[in-house]
Amino acid sequence: MRQIILDTETTGLRVEDGNRILEIAAVEMIDRKLSPPERHLHRYINPERDSEEGALNVHGLTTDFLADKPRFAAIAEEFLRFVAGAELIIHNAPFDVGFLNEELGRLGLGKITDHVASVVDTLKMAKDNFPGKRNSLDALCDRYEIDRSGRTLHGALIDCELLSEVYLAMTRGQDSLLIDFLSDGGSGDAAADKARRDARKPRLIIQPSAAEIAAHGAYLDEMDKIIKGDCLWREYEPKPVTEAEAA
Template sequence: MRQIILDTETTGLRVEDGNRILEIAAVEMIDRKLSPADRHLHRYINPGRDSEEGALNVHGLTTEFLADKPKFADIADEFLRFVEGAELIIHNAPFDVGYLNMELGKLGRGPITDYVSGVIDTLKMAKDTFPGKRNSLDALCDRFEIDRSGRTLHGALIDCELLSEVYLALTRGQDSLLIDFASGDAAADAASFSQGRPRKPLVRAAVPAADLAQHEEYLDVLDKSVKGTCLWRELTNPPAEAQ
């Protein structure tokens, strides 16, 4: 699977205020492995306007530095070719997608989703995984013990590199079963079962009467908490009409 970790820096927070993209980075990842640096895309862009003070304090890219850089129109085709057909991974995706759609719209192009297979928002993923906690990129790096000591200002490229590690950490459990299955022992066991290897009979363990009594007492507590019959008792003692 080809995925692109993407980040932009802009002249301000609100696209509705006429702000523009001034830096874009796209880092390629194939089958959860980052491609070499020469397969990444990183461009500074002349936005044609000054940055708002708050944004400038974040990214540090001055109007003078960007004066001789290409316009977005000059790099649009290169960018779209690079991301075409890939799945985008973005932290706070609505922000970057909104800016990309604005820039593409100015060129008479369709939205970014017309060119890619999908968009993953790692901020939403993090909020679902860690509800009620701080889920900024910095906070997630700290939570997953990802080194961000080289990051003094926000930059699209370094943020993409950090986000790639955060994404892999957020999704590591999703492919652990596949990794285990692919290991020699698991794969061999699965193959032998699929070939009809006889299984050993199940062992039925006798439960002491004292343990059964303690279990029933616990179920009584559950019955009171749900103000009825707990699901365990419904499953083990179905009504007569259901039997």
């Protein structure tokens, strides 16, 4: 699976006010492993306007610094080739997607969703996982104990690198299961896969204690209260055996 962690920096918060993209970074990840730096895309862009004061304080990219950088039109085709067919992973995706759509629309290149497989919003994922809590990139780095000491100002590239670690932490145990299976035994050759399974040592199965089962049940009860229904794990709990089935 090819995924692209993407981030932009802009001249201001509102695309409706004529603000533009001035930095874009796209970090490639294949099968949950980051590609080497030479496979990433990072460009500064001349936005053809000054940054708003608030935005400048965030990213620190001055008009003078950006004056000799290419305009978005000059990097648009390169960017689209890089992200083509991939799944984009973006924190607060509506913001970046809105700016990308505006830039692409100026050039008659449609919308970003015309060029990629899908867009994943990690901010929405975080809000679903941690309702009522702070879910900024900084907050998530702290929550997952990811070192962000090198991030003094917002920058698209470093934000992508941090977001890649956050995304992997947020999704560990979900889409990694399928990838681990494919890399460990799912070759597509049924006979070869069976031979590999038969050759493995038997796995040690440790049964949970009564206290652990009770603690797990209490945890699921709390989850049920939060989602106001039965959480997914309920579907995988063993069903009680009836007297007729036991006989």
